[in-house]
Amino acid sequence: MKDFFRSARFRVLSILSLLIVTFMIISGNLSGWAAPQSAVAGAVTAPVQRVSSGFANLMGDIFSVFKINRELREENERLKEENMTYKEQLIDYQTLKEENRFYSEFLQIKNENPNFQFLPAQIISRDPTDVFCSFIIDKGVSQGVKQYNPVIVATADGLSGCLVGYISEAGLTQSKVITILSPELNAGALDRLTRDEGLVSGSLKAAEKGLCEMKLSRSASAAVGHLAVTTGAGGVYPKNLLIGELISVAPNSTETAIVAEIKPGADIGKLRNVMVLTAFGGN
């Protein structure tokens, strides 16, 4: 054992450990700074992750198509080759249609908010140890992404943006996003109907149900069915970004405030594409 501590192997191990701890300390103090080894490894692996993510999405699409066309599949057993060609064309069409819908929704938002600057991004991976659905996107500093940029998707009616989270760490070609389900995100919000102001954040129990929470003052008159939007206070998020719909309103355990559970406007766990707001006039 003493030989090990005298060996060159131990010296190399000590130097590497010291370097990594130094990067950890710098990373911990300079929030948003991506350590060199992660930045380089991320730049190299991001294309592969993108391809793998695309493959996983494609497999999901193929299985959903098979489910719908079960009866046709039985009948078309004899014409397998011809039907596979038609199905491949259908998948290509659906992919293009989805992309077109995605971009046309944001065109509407852009028309209503001309000072918004968007950057489309694909979700390429998720942290498997994170219960708050945080994810990695395929855009980074080299494409104009900065730390604390809001991340949004279009609402179902395409009329406005829906807050998904913010960029917590921007690497060279990929960035980490913390979602509204996480307790690390705090956004000023208000009930669009009653104008009661509060603070939106996440909690473990709410995140398990795919929800986030809004803390309001005891005198607030927010009710179920109302919509929560961002206030724009502090300039971190633009005004009037949809957060979600209030699905329950109840006093907290000490009855000093009201806690409303919000169903986010987007299904955070199932997102595939998002938009990064690189500029919105308030920042």
Place this chain on the structure above:
Amino acid sequence: MLRRSADYGRFIFFFILLFLLFLMQSVPGLMPRVFGVLSLPVIPAVVCIALFERSSGGEMLGLAGGILMDIVSMQITGFNALFLMLAGCICSLLSLRLIRNNLLSALTVSAAAVSVYYLFHFLLFYLFKGGSEPFYYFFRYVIPGAAYTTLFSVPRYIIVRMFMKKIKKGTLF
């Protein structure tokens, strides 16, 4: 010359294995969730590889696996790199001096490494950061996650052992 090409071939094979496992655990949809948790197959893979690597290969491959995990980790960068590098070193030393290299030892050492990882992860990145309901989080996510991850030790060990036997026989490189 032959030995050197076998070394390079071995490292390349193990790195590709770690990379594929990293993709499995980080790309959504490639691995099923069990009771709402995902597995981290890179950790038992690093342990099993380190049990066969008598030189500094264990910690180097641990470092590579840890850097890959750090890319997608929302926590402090470098934690996974440091942990897996030290785990690789300790496992290869254990295999060299203390324990026999068999399936039972691999399972035991993997379970210990995975448990320590999840415990540190819980303490540093949840409890000490003021996460709510720590007991609930520990029993609902940490224990099932550690158990699911440890299950991967058995196939990993078998794959690595088969590969190392082929190398020793000279049938691969």
